[in-house]
Structures are given as C-alpha cells and as structure tokens.
Amino acid sequence: MGTDFLQYTITGLTVGVIYAMVAIGYNIIYNVTEIINFAQGEFVMLGGLFAAFFVGTLHLPVFLAFFAAVIATGCVGFAMERFVIRRARNAGVLSLIIITIAVSILLKGSAMLGYGKDPHCLPAFSTRGPIMIAGAVLQPQVLWIFGVSALVVIALSFFFHRSFYGKAMLACADNPIAARMVGIPVRQMVLLAFILSASIGAAAGVIITPISLMDYDRGAMLGLKGFGAAVLGGLGNFYGALLAGCVLGLAESYCAGYLSSGYKDAVALIFLLLALFFKPEGLFGSEAATLKKF
Amino acid sequence: MRRLKKWWGAAGLLLLGILFHFAAPPFGWTVESPYRIGAVFSITGVGSFLGEPEKKTAEMIVEEVNQKGGINGHPIELIIYDDESDATKSNLAVKKLIKKDEVPVIIGPTRSGESLAVVSVAEEAHVPLISCAASYKIVTPIESRKWVFKVAGSDSHVAGKMYDYMKSKGIQKIGIMTDSTGFGASGREELLRLAPEYGITIAADERYGPQDTDLSAQLTKIRSVQPQAVVNWSIGPTQVLAVKNWRDLGMGYTPLFQSHGFGNRKNLELCGTAAEGVLLPLARVNVGALLADAQPQKKVIMEYTKSYEDRYKEPISSFGGHAWDSLHLAIAALKSVGPDRAKIRDFIEKTQKFVGQHGVFNFTPQDHNGLSKDDLEMVVVKNGDWALAP
C-alpha cells in the first residue's frame, strides 16, 4: 500500500512538473500579450522530436542535443511571432484564438511529415539504473526532470526580477502604452516572450522524451493539461502554475491508481472546467489585481 | 536541308516507337476488358501504419498478376481510396466504389471502426466486401452480414492462443492492462470473456489512454496483486512504454505478454534490450523464416516476403498480409466466376483450404472469417529478434 502510494506520487510529480513547464510557457505569453497560445503544447512535442533527431541522426551528445533542440524550437517561436502573430496585431480575440489553433495544426502536420508517425526515443541523460526507494522505483531521468525544471524556474524569476529585459517585459505586461511611452520596444518584448515560451516548452519536451517517447500527436493533450495548470494556478501566476501543475499530475496519478485509469485524462480537464467556473482567478491568484503579475 | 529532314524522320520513328511501346499489349496477350477491384485503406491518418503496407502490397500483387497476363486474360484494375482513418470518409468511399466505379468486389477497410461503418452499405447494395480489420462484430450476427467477410483473425483467437500457452505453463492468475482505443477495448473484452473457459483469474484489470506518457501507476497496481503474468494489449507507443516500465519496476520475473499488435520490428528497436523475454501470439506471416518447411503456409509467406522486401526495401508488416489475403481471395473468385457480385459472394463463402498469409482459411455460411487460434504461433523476443516460444 505504502509502496504503491509512493510510486503514484513519483509518477504524478514527474508529469506534473512537465505540465507546470507548459503552464509557465502559457503564462509568459499571456502576461505580455494577453494571448492564449494554443500552440504551446506543440512546442513540447517539437522539442522532443528535435532532440531525437539531433541524437539519432546527427549523433550529437545528449546535452548538446538538449540545447540545440531548445534553440531550434526557440526559432520556431520566433517565426511564429514574427510572421503570424505580428500580422494579426489588430485582429480580435476570436481571430487570435483561431490563428494560434491554425499554427498548432501546421506545426503538428509538419512534424508528422518530417518525423513520420512512429514514436521517437531518446537515451536517458545518465546511464545508471533505477533507484529503489522503499520498494518504489525512481528513474534517474526523473531527477533530471526535477533538476532542469527547478533551474528553469529559478532562472526565470531571476530574469524577470533582476535583468533589464525581464523588467521591461513586466512593464509591458502591466501597461503596454505606458511602457511604450518610456521607450520600451513593446513589439520586441512580445517577440522575446514567444521565443522564451517556445524554448521552455522545448526543454520540457526534451527531458520527458527519454521516459515517455515522443510522437507528433502528443502536443494537443500536453497543451490542454498544461493550460489546466495555468488556469488553476491563476493565469499569469508563475509559482501558482508550478504548484498547480504538480497538483494536477498527482491528481491524475492517484486517479489512475485508485479510481479508474481510463478517466485519468479527464481529471486535469475537469479541474480546468471547475477552476474556470468557480474560481477563474485560479487557486493561487488573488482577484484581478494580480491577474497579470507574477 | 536534307540532313534536317533525316533528323525529323528519325525523331518521328523514335516517337512512334515510344508510343507503340506503351500502347501495344505484350506479346501473346489479348486485350480483354479489365476486371475492377475496389479497395479502401487507411493510407493516411492514425491508421496509416496499417493502411500503407496494405496499399503497397495490393499494388504489388496487381502488377504481378497483370504481368502474368491478368485473370483469364483480363487485366485487373485496382481502384484504391484512402479513408484517412475516418468512418465518414470510408462510408463515402465505399459508396463511391459501388456507384461510380461499379466494382464487383471490395477489399478493406483497414480498421474495425471504418469497416463497421460500411457493413450496412455493402449489405444494402449486395456487394461482397472483404474487410482487413479484426473486430468480430464485422461478421456477426451472420444473418445481417451475408455480404461481408474478413481476413484478419479475431481477437478471441489471440486471447485463446495466449491462454492456451499460459495453461501449458501453469499460469492461473494474471493482471491485464489495455489502452482505451478500439483495439485495446476489444482485446480486453475477449480476455475477460475467455478467462473462465481456461480457468484463469484476472486479478487486476487496468486501462489507460493511448497518449499516456507513463504506465508505472497501472503496473504498480498490477504488481500489488502479485499475478503470475501480465498481459498488455495496446497499440502505438504505449506498447513500448509498457515494456520499459515493466523492466524499470523490476517486474522482469513476471512474464509479460503483449498482443499481436506488438509484432513490428520497430517496437523491438525502440524497446532495446528491455524487450527480452516478452511473449506474444503472432500470425505466421511475421515469422516466415522460423517456420518448418513442411508448414503449408511457408511457401506463400516466403514468396511474399521476398518480393515485398525487394520491391519496397522495407520489412513486411503483418497488415500487408491482410491485403494479400483479401486481394488473392477476390482474384480467386474473379478467376472462377467472373465479375458477378452474387457469384463472388457464394464463391468466397464456399472457399476451403485457402492458403494465405495469416492462416489457412476455411469459410462456411456460419463463419465468414475462416481462421482459428491454431493459425497463430506463440513467439518470444530473444536477442532482439523473434523466436518460437518453447
């Protein structure tokens, strides 16, 4: 009993951290532009597939492949903002939703044509065998996942609170017109937001691939659940996303373990609906005042 | 000037030659009206890994037959539509084959969902349809499936074969895990239905989504009931995940059975050494080289394997075998009775001892599938390759 519980917890936290990374990606873009980027999940998928390509075909070492995949996906984020979102800057909310959905379909389709429909694999970052904790199995890759995401979170909070660009981005989020008046190039900040969120998504994709494999069709579901985490944590709220991601992952894992494994996928979405209906500012956001701040 | 004329003459002759090369029939081959065969495969969409080898196989066979002079002198005209793994599209494609192309017989669709969506169309139009999908619902109840046949073995055969093997090894208590696709659901139904017949208890029954990224939770739950064997029945990447997680959780001492869906070399590559010892029932087409020479299917399987691999430079898949079986059945029918829908139906229903890729078919008015669990072999993964299970 205790062993099972521990195993479910480990599994839940592992996926939960990935959902959190996706949620952080949503938040960065939402904060600067108020756009919900429906293509966020595809960045995760692209990250994993790029890394599989770099390792499998170009035979790069895994760590190099990690950075290469993150940079490559960052470029995709750049292209998306520069060539699509920027054109639609005057479009209404409805058009923006549809545009990001269209981009996600395009990314998914290109991935399918480029990589085929088979799942792709990546070697684990470290080669040692699984670690046993009181009968439960902990794969070393899980530690890598925790480590990398912790690094990402720390680096991001450093970036937003200490660096010039980070502060400028926060200013855009607060009030774009005022930001422009004090000389902050808002368009560039939006561009930066897209690159950043694409890269973070890609990082999540690369670290999860050794455990779960990656194929072109994964993006939509990861995106949806990540979005659930973002809403649950309060849209725009950074630490809220992290917490909410873990909550969702755990809920899913316990549901699979103790209730019904078939309805596992519905758990995150039910949380999403409940949060939207009863607490649209999220579990950890306090009212609209902080809706747009970290 | 004269020189130029000569050139023109030469060019003209060459052109004529080329034209005749295409237009004139090969020597000793009289032109008869072609026999049409309709086909619906899931060449794209989620089922493409099934439909693509089927399409390739069908095209290859038609070319071979036509090169040898066709069916009694009639060349085959194969009309293939892609249903894109979508029930609505497959419904429309079959209607198009019946109305526009007026084919006497249809092979496909590839998957169960799409096949079930066209059963009523074939019944109403009185067109024989040979499905390549597995679900038993395609040919039952037989009263309302007069015109529908299928060449893929049923999941009950696979489950039966598995249980037979377990029984012989003294395994009585198992845990099963299935995915929530049609494939997994159908397998689960059969596993649960047949277990009492073989005196097997299912101590854990777990399900998961086809997109799941981790099956540790399900396997942990199964491990907690301490079964003698684990059965995983799924399609796509989760099959590989199941093997990896089974290994990582240190469950290697409990034998892992996979469904026949695992019978693809790609899966072995993705699993690596983790797959050693995994057991699964497979159709003989997957393991042609391992068969004894006396095996009646050995010859057709080796021929098919060779010509397919020579032509497409890729290993055969068992799904291509379904196309082989259905198309050769259709060809045999056309050869004996000509392009008459009703006669083709009657011919197929009476076909006995038809040696195909997936078994030796014996159709009867009660059985429109014609296969049994004895058409499968129990296979084990050994040194990264298939081997017949001891």
Added chain:
Amino acid sequence: MNKKDRWAFVGMGLLIAVFPGVALNVKCISHYVDVMVFAGIFSLVSLGLCMLMGYAGQVSMAQAAFFGIGAYSSGILTSRLGWNPWMAMPAGAGVAALVAWIIGVPALRLKGHYLAMATLGFGVIVHIILGEEVKWTGGPSGMVDIPGLQIAGWKLTSEVAWYYMIWSVVFMALLFCLHVIYSRVGRGLRAIHEEEMAAESMGVPTACYKVQIFVFSAILSAIAGSFYTHYVTCLNPGSFNLMWSIRFVLMVMVGGTQSLWGAILGAVLLTFAGNEWLQIFSDFEILVYGAMLLCAALFLPGGLASLVPKVIGVFRNSLTHLCKR
C-alpha cells in the same frame, strides 16, 4: 428577411432541388448526392456555430461533442432502449441543450476566450466518456446496427430521399436563423459583437443572449448528430474528437462568420474538399487545413461570403460600363 436574402433563398432552393437530377445522370459525379447528404448534416452544425461566432462573437471548440451527444443519445435510445428515432432526436437535443446551458452560464459570464477554453476541455471530456462508458456507448469500438429512419411507415433507404429530407431540415433551420437575426435578439447580438459594454448599458441582456445562442447552436449540432447516426447506422468516438470541432470552426471561417449563407457554403465546400478534392493531398491534408484556417483568419476575415458582394459589384460595374458604351 430582406430582399437579398429572399432571392438567395429561392436561388439556393432551386439549386438544391435540381442537383440530384443532374448529378445522378452524370456518371462521374453520381456519388455526389451521398457527399451532399453529409454536407447537409454538417451544414446544420455550421449554421449553429455561425450564429455563435458571427453574431455572439464567441467560439466553441465543442461542437463535435454536442454532435456526439446527439448522435449517441439517438444511438443508445433507439438500439438499446427501443425508442422511436423521432422521439430520440428531441431527447438528444434536450440533453445537449441542458449540458450547453450548464457550461455556458458560468463561462459566458467571463470575458474573452473563456468559452473557447471551457468548450475545449469539455469536448475532450465528452470524447473520453464516449470511449470509457463501454456498457452504454460500446466504448472505442462503438455501436453498430442502429435502426434507420422511417417516415409514416416508409423506410428511408435511398440516398435521394435522405438528401431531400436533410436539406429540407437545413432550410428550416436556415429560415429560423434568419428570423432570429432580424428579430430583437439578433439586433441585440449584433450590438454585443460591436461593443459589448455599450450594448449592455443600452439594456441588452448580453450574457442571457449569448447563453441562448450557445444553447441553440448545441441543439442544432445534436439534431445533426441524430441524423448522422441514423444515416450511417453505426457510431464510434473517432467521429466526435477535437479534430472535428476544428473542422466545424473551419467551415464557418471559410464560409464567413458574418453570413449564414457562408456557413452552408463552407460546410459544403469543406465536405467536398475533404472527401473528393483534397484526396490527392492525402497526408498533407492536415497542413492544407492549417494553412486554410490561417489564411482565412489573417487575410479573409469575412470568409468567402464577403467576396460575393465584391464580385457582384465588379460584375455590375463592368456591366454598366458596357451599357454606357
């Protein structure tokens, strides 16, 4: 209904009425009638969605789910409980309406894209339920042998009969929608679309209207789903997934969100494109869809319907030009 709509209505009616007579006599398009039956069914969905997108300014990513609720209600009630299909249809619509109301009321009170998200999540949940409740829905392998439709003891089997029945339903739905647009509710809706705050301060009950339209679109989808069930006589969850919701949105976007005629045009065009004309693209289809959606949103926000007046204008100009000379 204004004069233009009346003309369009008569014109389209004639076109639809004559079509099978032409198609059935030309060999290579004889199966187009079958395609048009599906196009009619999808038109019902896109009409409802068009009202929601074009007139209430909201997008729903769950139309396939409502379509599925209607379809499965019909399938379960008729084949498992032995109901008459004509009774099962309103029952399915009722279920869909109730569900839409439950989702719509909280989601539409919020601003912006909350409905899009709520419906996105809801659509996936419905898809999961359809696959999981094996006892009722048959699970992922679905249901088979669902009874067809009967009208006064006469069984609908021929494609042509289905064609005329479906399209008369489409026409009835269209009439109703046109009526709504030119009524008080329609004016209120257009006001919401222009400027919600202003509309509200003028006394338009915005949230109430939006919920009503959302429920209405769900009902239309559910009815379409019922017809689909009895036409195909089998069901599996694959026909009700997120991709289908996206297709429905695409139908409306291509046709034009501001025009009901465009919604029908979009449904017909995309059904033909998907089943007939885009077959050559096969695997590229998903890219073509994405590109179409993107182009429609970026370059042709009014959809194809917005081109019609332009084309007519150009035509008229050149005609008057010619006459002058």
